[in-house]
Amino acid sequence: MKTGMNLLLWTDHVTEAQDGVLESIKAIGFDSVEVPIFNIDDHAAYKRLGGRLKSLGLSATAVTVMGGPEINPISSDPKVRDAAVAYLDRVLECGQQFGCEILCGPLHSTIGLFSGRGPTDDEFQYGVETLQRVSEKAEARGIRLAVEALNRFECYFLNTAAQTEAFIRAVNHPYCRMMFDSFHANIEEKDQASAIRSSAEETIHVHVSENDRGTPGTGQVAWDSFFDGLSQTNYDGYLTIEAFGLALPALAAATRVWRPLFPDAEGLCRDGLAFIKKNIGQ
Template structure:
């Protein structure tokens, strides 16, 4: 298992000002970071990659589809072309960063709804765009990790059954799924069964508590989930995702307006210890 942390807990754009916190993350024993790629250019991420290399931190990225005007699912060919160009930009930044995976809900604009579930044409357009992206990613030594979101954030990928079916539709080994415990807690009735449905396609596991705070302080059954993860043979990124109220741009997207952890030191330290302890306990139970 590689222990990661999504840096959206700090910022939506990582700069030199965030390096002290990233050094603290390294000191707490994290193996890598998940870098938000929501703006900027490849040159900036190449610089950031050099900083992470110096700290011996591995990295992945997380991105979104920013607007209905750049939607890879659209029936309008011009909008669809802008959506594909945005996906290519996200991949270009990840390549410059030296990332292992491009993740996140890079399938449909967050908060945009049509009043129905995904249509066959949207699924077909998305599968075409993601197959092409996976081809480029694989050629550059990366893979894609599509994240399912709950129904209040998107209509495209909500359940793990949808994720499994979509991964089969895309049909490329570099297209994987980012399993997120927060979203599955809303959309799937049984997280162990949900994980088992999508397990062959998982590229990253997001550990996110039901309130988006410190894992282990809420009601999500992480011992059972990580037990399922270990039984599946998965041994990749297990990444903390938590959000605070100090970042207005992120708070608006996540609907988090109150503090969910007392300070960053507590978040980093307690989360790392809890995830490693729970992972190790699941391994002992598997070996028994």
């Protein structure tokens, strides 16, 4: 397995201001970083980042979200679905600039947008068709997609590993797979190990995230079950820590972080990585 650190702990757009963070992440012992791609116009910053990561010997994944109803992949409006494909292709283009291997996140639907009911068969089919088109773009750019289920308070379309696996199988494209996130699973799954086992064939990426979004290993996630599931399925992909703090007010508001969750970011990285390595070793 390889370990990673999601840069959303510090920023929603990586520039030279985060050079010191990258150096610290490498020095602590991580193998990779996860780069947020929300700004799809600043190719120069992503290209520069690629050079920086190469010099440090860090690989990269990326994360994005569908941020508005105008780019909703499950919209009944074909123009909106077209816009979703175009947006994700732009994100993938940005990822190419820094050698991104996997683009993860809730790529299936607009985050925080609710219909007042559960997902419909039509929405499922719209999502499948949209992600099939995006998968073709992803293959052309050499970046795999890892679709993420979110808990019911953040979306209504895909909430569980089983739902996401069914969606991925319907898309039926080698460049469209899924990811598993311990934070969302802590809310939605009956058992972490069972959920990991049931979706193992489609899972290519994993987020290690505590129930309060703080330091992994300090909260209530069923970590024994989580790591047992990974061991039982011989998972060999990235284990990337996703944590959120108060560094950026807009990001803190978006992730509903209203209080300090850990003493300092570097300590979270050190303790989180040590926690992962201890459990992998066991």
